[in-house]
Amino acid sequence: MAITLGSITRSVNGAVVALTGMPVIGGLMRRGFVEVTYVGRRSGKTFSTPVFYSRKGETITIGVAMPDNKKWWRNFLGEGGPISLHLDGIDRGGYATARRDEKGRVSVRVLLDQPS
Structure with a gap:
């Protein structure tokens, strides 16, 4: 089996998600990482990625590192x-809305729904 960038990315993402669920280190990891789930605009499939x-109140900002390598x-x-x-465990x-600035940086702004 050949090692590809996609297989490496899936492995790293899986490790990050696993670490966020661990008792001691999980609390530290959750301060900076969150798992997002969305439906692909073209495929209609559900995806999750850390x-x-x-966070500032009910607004989440995600800075997308190397945006041209991610979809x-x-x-x-x-x-x-x-x-x-x-x-926060739930x-x-x-x-979400994404924007690219004049320098090519991408950020995704998420306005959270009111908790029920």
Whole structure:
């Protein structure tokens, strides 16, 4: 079996998600990482991936490192779309919009739904 960038990425993402669930290190990991789940705009399939984030109240900001090598954030260009985040031990829904600035940096802004 050949090692590809995709297989390495899946392995690293799986390790990050596993670490966020561990008793001691999980709390530290969850301060900076969150797992997002979304439906692909073209495939209609559900995907989950861990991302680094910052939070201010009910707004989550995700800075996309190396955006030209990633596709997930493109689901939220233009009008944006729904997203789910596993945040503070629970799943929270929200609405995400992505933008690229004049320097090519990409950020995804998520406005969280009100908890029920």
